[in-house]
Amino acid sequence: MDHLIEFWPILKRLTIYAAKWKKKIIIAFFLLLGASIAEVLGPILMSYFIKNILYKRQLQIKLIFIIIITFILLQIIAVFFNYFQNILFNKIAVNIINQLRNDVMQSALNQPMNQFDFQPVGQTISKVTNDTEVIKELYDTVGPTFFRSITLILIILFAMFTLEWHMAIISIFIVPITILIMSVYQYYSTPLLRNVRHYLAEINNKFNEIINGITVIQQFNQQNRFKKNIKQSSELHYIARMKILKLDGFLLRPLLSLISTIMLCSFIFLFNYFSISVFEVGILYAFITYLGRLNEPLISITIQQSILQQAVVAGERIFSLIDSPKQKYGKNTENLKSGKINIQNLSFNYKNAKKNTLSNINIEIPSKNFVAFVGRTGSGKSTLAHLLMGFYSIKSGNIYLDNKSIDSISRNTFRKDISIVQQDPIVLADTFFYNITLGRKISEKKIWQILKTVRLYSLVKSMPHGIYSTLGEEGNNLSVGQKQLLAIARILVQKPKILILDEATANIDSETEQLIQNTLSEIRKKSTLVVIAHRLSTIVTADFIVVLEKGKIIECGKHEDLLKNKGFYWKMYKMQLSSNDII
Incomplete structure (x- = not known):
């Protein structure tokens, strides 16, 4: 029956x-x-x-x-x-x-x-x-x-x-x-x-x-x-x-x-x-x-x-x-006027997880600042980035973007004013042009300018059809570093109010990294930068650095100040120096 x-x-x-x-x-x-x-x-x-x-x-x-x-x-x-x-x-x-x-x-x-x-x-x-x-x-x-x-x-x-x-x-x-x-x-x-x-x-x-x-x-x-x-x-x-x-x-x-x-x-x-x-x-x-x-x-x-x-x-x-539940967004369609971020009493745990991934996080990030989150693997850095992107619903505490509760912001506003470059970017089996524009109306001239900025110009120019050359499945004809440069190029097309980089420069050589840093310095004039970093050389110029351990903030301050304190961040920095990770 x-x-x-x-x-x-x-x-x-x-x-x-x-x-x-x-x-x-x-x-x-x-x-x-x-x-x-x-x-x-x-x-x-x-x-x-x-x-x-x-x-x-x-x-x-x-x-x-x-x-x-x-x-x-x-x-x-x-x-x-x-x-x-x-x-x-x-x-x-x-x-x-x-x-x-x-x-x-x-x-x-x-x-x-x-x-x-x-x-x-x-x-x-x-x-x-x-x-x-x-x-x-x-x-x-x-x-x-x-x-x-x-x-x-x-x-x-x-x-x-x-x-x-x-x-x-x-x-x-x-x-x-x-x-x-x-x-x-x-x-x-x-x-x-x-x-x-x-x-x-x-x-x-x-x-x-x-x-x-x-x-x-x-x-x-x-x-x-x-x-x-x-x-x-x-x-x-x-x-x-x-x-x-x-x-x-x-x-x-x-x-x-x-x-x-x-x-x-x-x-x-x-x-x-x-x-x-x-x-x-x-x-x-x-x-x-x-x-x-x-x-x-x-x-x-x-x-x-x-x-x-x-x-x-x-x-x-x-x-x-x-019939399954859909991702929830707010109804506030007003664009963000600034990149101010205010995180209050934020705690979060994944479904079926026994312990919190993040516990009682409180941070205020002024607009157009450069803030870096560092910590060991599993400390909650990427989880925090995903929460800022609205990928997960917040059950304890809140996040305010431009003084608006993150739960009230509409989907279109989210995707226009907040962007992320991830460690393993997705590359579509399509042309360079489409992979950068993603359907947005952008001129070829601007695409070529951005390709020069991210050091992909010579690579694309050498291809048979230039920016209309088709990439392989998941971009398998590109290196990991080239994929990350391509992902950054997508962001540079339309500068958001808040830009999150989740280990985005992990696979880029030092020379290219310096060029990206210069580009990010220009972005800082119009956007708030939130960088999740493993290589500490990429965040020494940050306005302040937040050190996470087991989902909690254990240190916070500028690079020089944290080194003077000789705490957890100092140990991480010394360890990378000894491993020749910082050049």
């Missing part, structure tokens, strides 16, 4: 997506109905030919010609109607899936950041791609097949009862028998189908793992071990597939053919038992034809049940993402 309660609401919600294309669906169903009627009328026409021409041996050339032409026309109509309804249903299905994918992707893009702390990205990708592809079959295969099969069954039974009701009563017994066989098939095939999908997913996962980790696999000479893993999964998939084929071979065609043969024998017996006037040869032909065609829609319906179940499961996964 619980299964039904879950099944029908999801199926109903999936069908709602088809409402927009209601008129086209009705046209497609009428085409399908016309094709089914044309298919069923063929045997009736042949029955009339056998009864009135062959049986009576009256060669009426004109009538024979009309019957032949009509029979051919019926077949042509059936073919064309089936072709056009198939095209129409597929167009509808693609449009629906495009809409569904847009909704899923929109929901994924608006997910709170904490959702991605625990949910693998691969699952989200699977929902957007694989699950929607399974649902596509609901619209272009399952729906039309169910309608066509039920229509065919009803029309065939109607034609049978119209021709000879005695034989029709015998024929109708094949329906419950076939349904019983299909139920048994469904019972035994469902777990096998699950195994097939499981092993196929396992094979895909292993291939993905191998491709992503190919350098490590080759480095440690692990090719044979991974080859054995793939072979083992492939063999399990093969065995599961063979079990389904054996089940199909036993329960579907042969058994249904046996039942059809028994029915046919009954017809022959009745044909010989009763007088010729009751059971005519033409009627016998029609019934034999219909009996063969009656099995196909029954088998089709059963096969589609499995796809329907998969579509509902996929729908459940998709709707769980669509």
Whole structure:
């Protein structure tokens, strides 16, 4: 009962997506109905030919010609109607899936950041791609097949009862028998189908793992071990597939053919038992034809049940993402007038974490100041940067930007006036131009100026198509340092009120770093700089430095003052000096 309660609401919600294309669906169903009627009328026409021409041996050339032409026309109509309804249903299905994918992707893009702390990205990708592809079959295969099969069954039974009701009563017994066989098939095939999908997913996962980790696999000479893993999964998939084929071979065609043969024998017996006037040869032909065609829609319906179940499961996964909570923003659309930051009694912990990542943070940063956060790994530096970006909701304490509570600021204001350059920047598989502008209206001249500033000018100039050269997937034809320079170039296009750099210069050489520092000095005239730093050489000119340890502020002051205190910051600085990290 619980299964039904879950099944029908999801199926109903999936069908709602088809409402927009209601008129086209009705046209497609009428085409399908016309094709089914044309298919069923063929045997009736042949029955009339056998009864009135062959049986009576009256060669009426004109009538024979009309019957032949009509029979051919019926077949042509059936073919064309089936072709056009198939095209129409597929167009509808693609449009629906495009809409569904847009909704899923929109929901994924608006997910709170904490959702991605625990949910693998691969699952989200699977929902957007694989699950929607399974649902596509609901619209272009399952729906039309169910309608066509039920229509065919009803029309065939109607034609049978119209021709000879005695034989029709015998024929109708094949329906419950076939349904019983299909139920048994469904019972035994469902777990096998699950195994097939499981092993196929396992094979895909292993291939993905191998491709992503190919350098490590080759480095440690692990090719044979991974080859054995793939072979083992492939063999399990093969065995599961063979079990389904054996089940199909036993329960579907042969058994249904046996039942059809028994029915046919009954017809022959009745044909010989009763007088010729009751059971005519033409009627016998029609019934034999219909009996063969009656099995196909029954088998089709059963096969589609499995796809329907998969579509509902996929729908459940998709709707769980669509219905999940979205990232919350405020309604204040007023742009920030300054880059002033005021953090009051801020404490924060991640979901399911036992301890606070940040505890009782209190900082006031004047506008157009340069503040640096330093500390060991896990001290809470990046968490603080993410909170300033509004990636996580604040439960204890508050952050004020330009004297506005961070919870009140609108999404557009956030993304326009506050920017971040992260340690591992995202590079799109697109051109240099698009990777910098990201859809913003910026002239080519300004792009070239920025490329000079971040020392990417000569690299881009050397490429075949300049700023319109396409970068590889995740920017794999760029070094880590070049990716960071590209990310900084994005920011320089439109200077924000607050700029956060999260280890943004970690992989840049000293010469380029000096140039970036000069650029950041210019940005300081218009923006507040918040730098999360590991290399302490990058923050010696900061207005003040905040030292974090285990989520708490343990020191705060200028570089020279902190060195004089000989506290935690002094130890970090000396350690980097001894390791030649500071040049």
